Amino acid sequence: MNRGAADTIYALSSGNPPAAIAIVRISGPAADRAVEALAGRLPEPRRASMAMLRDTAGGMLDQALVLRFPGPNSATGEDLAELHLHGGRSVVAAVLAALGRIDGLRPALPGEFTRRAFENGRIDLAEAEGLADLLMAETESQRRAALVLAGGALSRLVEAWQGRILGLAAQIEAALDFADEDDVGEELPPGWSAELDALIGELSSTLARPPIERLRDGVRVVIAGPPNAGKSSLLNILAGREAAITSAIAGTTRDLVEAPTAIGGAPFLLVDTAGLRDSHDEIETIGVGRARQSLEAADLILWLGDPADCPDRGRAILVQSKADLEPPCSGADLHVSAVTGAGIDSLIALLTDRARALLPREGEVAINARHREALAETLAALEEARAGHDLILASESLRHARAALDRVTGRAGVEDMLDALFGTFCIGK
Template structure:
């Protein structure tokens, strides 16, 4: 479908009413006609203009600001308009209903504005993914990583890799073109292989970085130890709310209790577990088995038991709990009291320091699982090309590497992903 044949879409792009201001976006070939139908005239492009909105000259809908952004130099790459209205439910409902009665207009689907921006070349697929992450960001670190992706940081890196790869591919193709004339050695030159090696090492560096999903899911911190060690009390203090039930009765916690929270601007998923002990209670035993399994998946373990019994010591912080009741042990990394707050700041410093090495660093480009799988494909193709003695085999490997890079930015082979990516957006985005 050509851009001129597309239906014109509209949607509320601000938060749900009631609100001080509501913004309705209109995008498509009929955007100007829709504005003229409601406002009675077309304001100058890119100038906020006060207008009285009526449906076909009948009763007043609202008085608000109208902005026009002619395509292709707009957010969606096509004619775009915004109506800035009073944010009452009745006003928004009346204007949306009036737009729905204009021929050629229909309500937008989730993510359709952003999808049109992608299809019209205003953004690439990785930038769209960054925008989706930005809409879901809840912590400062999530916001920074999403802004970098939405701002094209990964796209620029991919473009550099593509230029490097195209240069190497061109040299190889030239070698193949002149091979029949006897001007090219049977083996590919060392400098060419070194160029591939440099690119492979650059990709390996990116792949070694912490994944962006950890910013969304949080650093998994499992609080473990024997019954009545103060695990639930510590979770509540760190989470800043009563997420777990506290009781003097041993075995109160029988299942995993998860509490997502932000500490120092970084995301954490705190997990309270059943006290580790031998138990004849079948239900409690199930909880203990789950607690032991959760330790294997933990990024950080807060161990509130005997240091000698701590599993996965390399990932653990040894906690002397209830420090207000008993002196600390020399093996403990930190002494805390959930009741008095003693040592909590020290523990938080230890947590944020450990987490800093597990999360994407500020200023670094973080990649998601889709990017990672494609970069692994690219690197595997580069390794295959470096190992090949037949130039034809090497050329095919480089072609596969270029295709995988194109799929990162959405230039090829991503049709099956588009619905899932843009379907995660809200209606007005």
């Protein structure tokens, strides 16, 4: 179905019925006409009104609460209406069918309400990405980070940077206008370089923050060590479910077993690996190779072997995993038992503490790969402006910096990714 700005769209915007209440949204130039057709009248804007909804034959559909939001001051920037229905399947189906029989209306595509909000200037691209993250959030930390982005924190930061870069560019233009030809490049006002340095420092600091992808995908914790060290048992107790097969037989785990989980409100991806040893078994050898590759990609390592054999002490927590069966190991950070539960609380506390340094801080703007690419280009342009001795070239570098920032908020150069982004939204959003 082709999407058109002149179309009026409708969709169920609440959860699938049955439910106590179901909300159907209508957006577009025929929204008022649709409301009048079903309710028999046009309620006052922005005031909830009870109405008996009827189909085109006069048959009763539902006693509903009707709200109207004339554009452009609506969520989508165009005429918008909401029908708050009783949430039964038959009620929702009947109302959607009645809307479908009204000329000029069609069902919305996934994310189309939000896309219209973006195209009509009600939100920018960074805020839309925050909404997408909020829809996908499964942990408290993911929810909080998404709310910061959806609330416009990054957009406001970019706007402030844009204003400061524009101010620096204006000072260059003034210097070019009033300088003699022999003086070009030597008449910048005091403080220009300091302001540019401050901007470069802020962008560098933002780019150095932990990426939002780690918050989405989880801190990757690889559990590694020799065969029969208790790796699978430890993964199961941390994941809170039987995610990996456990056995007293050495070499039971031959491939990576991944278990996404939330610990202390933070997302983790726990990875069980094959025991690290030399083997003549072809399948086990492949599993050991994958285990070593997984270690290289780990954010944190739970090492269950001899501390002297730990492949990366900086990322590792040294765990003696069978503390109920073996004497204490002096080189271990923690002594735990998946059988008795001893030391597990201490391990969880240490994991969440380590994860805190790897995840975006609460309330801080977290940026994704697209943001980082645009900000890195902005930073490079600002550094070019600082390094150059020609005011005209410096002015051009500042122009490039502003253009790169435009891509963060979607003002330029993002058409190729809009369908992919809004396609991740549910129908009705």
